[in-house]
Amino acid sequence: MTKVQLEVRGKVAIATIDNPPVNALGAAVREGLAAAIKQANADASVVAIVIASVGKAFIAGADISEFGKPPAPPSLPDVLDAIEGSAKPVVAAIQGVALGGGLEVALACHGRVALPAARLGLPEIKLGIIPGAGGTQRLPRLIGAAKAFPMMLSGEPISAGKALEYGLLDEIVSSDAVAAAVHLAEALAAEGRRPVTSQATGELTELDREAFEALAKDALKKAEGMPNVPALVEAVRASFALPFAEGAAVERKLFLSLLVDERSKALRHVFFAEREVAKVPGIGPEVKPREIASAAVIGAGTMGGGIAMCFANAGIPVTLIETAKAALDNGVNRIGAIYDISVSRGSLTPEAKAARMALIKPAVGLAAAAGADIVVEAAFEEMGVKQQIFGELDKVAKPGAILASNTSYLDVPTIAAATKRPQDVIGMHFFSPANVMKLLEIVRPKGSADDAIATAVALGRRLGKVPVVVGNGFGFVGNRMLEQRTRAAERLLVAGALPHEVDAALVGFGFKMGPFAMADLAGNDIGWRSRKARGLKAAVADAICEAGWFGQKTGRGYYIYPQGARAGQRCPEVEALIARISAEQGVTRRSFTQEEILARLLDPMVNEGARILEAGIAARPGDIDIVWINGYNWPAWRGGPMFWADSVGLDVIVKRLEAQAAEIGDKALEPAPLLMRLAAEGKGFADLRA
Numbered sequence: 001m002t003k004v005q006l007e008v009r010g011k012v013a014i015a016t017i018d019n020p021p022v023n024a025l026g027a028a029v030r031e032g033l034a035a036a037i038k039q040a041n042a043d044a045s046v047v048a049i050v051i052a053s054v055g056k057a058f059i060a061g062a063d064i065s066e067f068g069k070p071p072a073p074p075s076l077p078d079v080l081d082a083i084e085g086s087a088k089p090v091v092a093a094i095q096g097v098a099l100g101g102g103l104e105v106a107l108a109c110h111g112r113v114a115l116p117a118a119r120l121g122l123p124e125i126k127l128g129i130i131p132g133a134g135g136t137q138r139l140p141r142l143i144g145a146a147k148a149f150p151m152m153l154s155g156e157p158i159s160a161g162k163a164l165e166y167g168l169l170d171e172i173v174s175s176d177a178v179a180a181a182v183h184l185a186e187a188l189a190a191e192g193r194r195p196v197t198s199q200a201t202g203e204l205t206e207l208d209r210e211a212f213e214a215l216a217k218d219a220l221k222k223a224e225g226m227p228n229v230p231a232l233v234e235a236v237r238a239s240f241a242l243p244f245a246e247g248a249a250v251e252r253k254l255f256l257s258l259l260v261d262e263r264s265k266a267l268r269h270v271f272f273a274e275r276e277v278a279k280v281p282g283i284g285p286e287v288k289p290r291e292i293a294s295a296a297v298i299g300a301g302t303m304g305g306g307i308a309m310c311f312a313n314a315g316i317p318v319t320l321i322e323t324a325k326a327a328l329d330n331g332v333n334r335i336g337a338i339y340d341i342s343v344s345r346g347s348l349t350p351e352a353k354a355a356r357m358a359l360i361k362p363a364v365g366l367a368a369a370a371g372a373d374i375v376v377e378a379a380f381e382e383m384g385v386k387q388q389i390f391g392e393l394d395k396v397a398k399p400g401a402i403l404a405s406n407t408s409y410l411d412v413p414t415i416a417a418a419t420k421r422p423q424d425v426i427g428m429h430f431f432s433p434a435n436v437m438k439l440l441e442i443v444r445p446k447g448s449a450d451d452a453i454a455t456a457v458a459l460g461r462r463l464g465k466v467p468v469v470v471g472n473g474f475g476f477v478g479n480r481m482l483e484q485r486t487r488a489a490e491r492l493l494v495a496g497a498l499p500h501e502v503d504a505a506l507v508g509f510g511f512k513m514g515p516f517a518m519a520d521l522a523g524n525d526i527g528w529r530s531r532k533a534r535g536l537k538a539a540v541a542d543a544i545c546e547a548g549w550f551g552q553k554t555g556r557g558y559y560i561y562p563q564g565a566r567a568g569q570r571c572p573e574v575e576a577l578i579a580r581i582s583a584e585q586g587v588t589r590r591s592f593t594q595e596e597i598l599a600r601l602l603d604p605m606v607n608e609g610a611r612i613l614e615a616g617i618a619a620r621p622g623d624i625d626i627v628w629i630n631g632y633n634w635p636a637w638r639g640g641p642m643f644w645a646d647s648v649g650l651d652v653i654v655k656r657l658e659a660q661a662a663e664i665g666d667k668a669l670e671p672a673p674l675l676m677r678l679a680a681e682g683k684g685f686a687d688l689r690a
């Protein structure tokens, strides 16, 4: 089946791409486009050509799923050369998004027409690459490098209006982009317009070059080791220095080398995992979400307040409920103060703040939840408290309302058992600060209604979150794995590492913060309380809390924070305390390399991830990766813990875990059966997808 149809309307040939869902430029489309250009040029009755497409997207770019496979001819640059070199002018009719290779197709055309809703961008940077079909050469020539470079650096698409202002579009029409493109194509045939690349490099002005160099300097400083930023700078620089063909060759070489880089592979994995996570096993499109027009949040603490802000930010009226007026006032004031910071930074107007505050209705007492379509409970993390709240909610909430608990660890069916409507009770686990963090774990206990889960997923997206549906089980996905890392970090201290060494290993890996700096920021007392409640011990962490060193809020924790400093300094007393505990446990302290520290921190997480998969708590390894990237700051270019494990090799991880389990005598470190099986078969977690 051909993916490109050619039709002649009057004197203009129209090549229409039809490759659902987003008209990606797979081999068949490239072939179809090349053939259409050739055929139209051979047809003496044709004076000009239009490239159009059907569906929501004009063209979403190269087909990302082809990356990493043997290239199939014709290459995109060859097709674009044919478009640009066409003796008859070619006009793009852009009805939807033109992204990546899609915009590059439009740039190779001699003219561009778009509908007002179209968006145009070069998002390659987000995939760890750079535009690879002339984008870095044609866009600066067309709109100037000072405007082109930021578009390629951020990867964010611009509106049709902006594109017109930049000179990237010839025209915006309110409807029928194809008719307008035909019209323009005929005019260009009469006028004989030059293609973008025929502009001499001299047409990029010195002023433009200076502006670009200033932007490039800044970008390189912030590049954080990502190789595609320097590559982008180099490619754009080539557009000034070299004729088009040579500049394009520079770009292509950089593009191809980035494509095989492990970081780009990881980002591509994340792209597809993000989309797969949206598909909940057993819940198809026939399951319709319930309507959510209003919400209630129980608990106006940091978490409840943040969740209420999520609703208000999405324009959903929300009742914020507390047991007493004073706590409620505090909560509302805290929300106001957070919005004020955004106003002072200029990211929120005072009017928008007022509109959001007006959507938050403070109330005392659970009866105020009566009208809400969804109630999110964010009260104290204790089963008794939650059961009492859900018991009362059962009496006041309207029939069909979703009753969600923001619990981070507790058993959701036990909470649901306090009601007579367990089908409507689910978990919605937000991450702190709830108004900022993207991750939303949606806990799907047995017995919950499919449409309740579908509602939570749809709502999560409306709130701007990345919803991941997880099974019920202590700590669900994220916190269950985090606990393994926390235990590993404590073990490392006792064995001989110091807090700053452990933190440095994770920061070196790409995390913003290590576990001890993080614990100091969140408050060491939180983990202490939870350990005590569960009868668990951690010698170093407990001793630090017994000394009253709760972290930044007390001026010291694993580190010291003189005069309220945000960055901690090494603390000799803590280091002496750790040495004492090692001695008490009869451990001869030894030093660890960064690599050893990483393995000891991350291997147990991967092992727990395997157990989570075995238990069906996560549907796919990619879901676990999405949880860690969006909720725990795992660097996206490392692909998530399960992707990382595959890149290390599961056999290597199994051996390291076995060695550690034997050394420490901890059964929890023995490799999970799934990990063992995959390693023995020479497979990775990615093979579970097949």
Ligand code: 3HC
Residues within 6 Å of the ligand: 021, 022, 024, 057, 060, 061, 062, 063, 064, 065, 076, 097, 099, 100, 101, 102, 104, 123, 124, 127, 130, 131, 132, 133, 135, 272, 275, 276
């Ligand atoms: N290649 C392959 N598949 C793609 C794709 C692409 N470029 N873009 C989207 N898809 C697939 C998705 O995987 C998804 O598949 P699924 O239904 O099987 O899960 C389907 O299309 C729909 O995608 P979304 O769920 O993302 O749909 P939305 O409507 O939310 O968004 C979109 C549409 C804005 C086009 C979004 O998909 C998007 O941003 N796509 C990626 C754009 C991109 O990065 N392009 C650059 C590619 S690299 C390139 O062009 C290199 C060149 O310079 C040589």
